[in-house]
Amino acid sequence: MVEIALGDEIEKQIAAVPLSNSTVQRRISDMVADIKDQVVQEIKSSAFGLFSILLHVASCSQLMVFARYVHAGLFKEKFLFCSPLELTTKASDILEKVSLFFDSENLLLDNMCECCTDGTPAMLGTKSGFKVCVKRRAPKAKGIHCLIHRQAVKASKTLPAPFEKVLDQIIQIVNFVKGGVLNSRLFKQLCYDMDATHHSLLFHTNVRWLSRGNVTANISA
Known part of the structure; x- marks a missing residue:
């Protein structure tokens, strides 16, 4: 990025500056927080305040959530957050993680218009699946099955x-x-x-x- 913006010489000078591991970690964390704040603000200012999410639980029990929304007349798909599922991967655990993030960022779950998941029982269970739990809080949200997964x-x-x-x-x-x-x-x-x-x-x-x-x-x- 420095090379593109300022040129080769400046990039070499900056690369020669020694940085501790804690400094690199802190700067990465600051950049992550800044990008997250930008995405959240765009979601809040999206058309009609509506957005959709896509959820995936990785094999290492990491919940990954992506958001899709309209901003400045364009459809955008952005990574929203990732959170570990420490013990179990039940629908209640997934809903708790999503709710905690939404509450911390002042995002309204009622504004969710669509929820895209894979076909696991935790997601599609007719009695206690994630989609059922979401519809209790956001009745207008539609649940769809991920096309890539199918x-x-x-x-x-x-x-x-x-x-x-x-x-x-x-x-x-x-x-x-x-x-x-x-x-x-x-x-x-x-x-x-x-x-x-x-x-x-x-x-x-x-x-x-x-x-x-x-x-x-x-x-x-």
């Missing part, structure tokens, strides 16, 4: 036989490694010995976004 599930069931065989073998290997604590520790040490970039594997599930592709991507990395 395509991923469909594609995973229509793979050609050779690819399906290879992928099934990879999944069996991953499940064997992740199936025992000792296996995971031995695999982690093997990755360290081989100077691998990553030191852990991702579990495979049939209905969690593009997790099948992530298995092979994680191994190849």
Whole structure:
């Protein structure tokens, strides 16, 4: 960024200034907070004050929420926040995280017009799913199923036989490694010995976004 704005010489001078880890961490945190504030302010000033959200729970139990809204006549899709789910990933846990963020930023859940999720029971449960809980607080909000998730599930069931065989073998290997604590520790040490970039594997599930592709991507990395 400095190179683009000020030129090569200034960029080299700034790069030569030593910074402690705490300074770098503080500046990153300040930039994150500033970007978050900009997104929140744009949502508050969006057309009619309406917005929609997309939720995804990653394999490491991290809740990620994205927002879509209209600002200055343009549709915008921005990352809103990420929060760990410490114990369980129930609909009540997800709703609590979303509500805490909305309350802290003075965003009105009533202004949510759409909620996009994947197809897990925690999201789509007819009695206590996240969408049901949201509709109790925002009756006008519509719930939709993520298009990418539907395509991923469909594609995973229509793979050609050779690819399906290879992928099934990879999944069996991953499940064997992740199936025992000792296996995971031995695999982690093997990755360290081989100077691998990553030191852990991702579990495979049939209905969690593009997790099948992530298995092979994680191994190849």
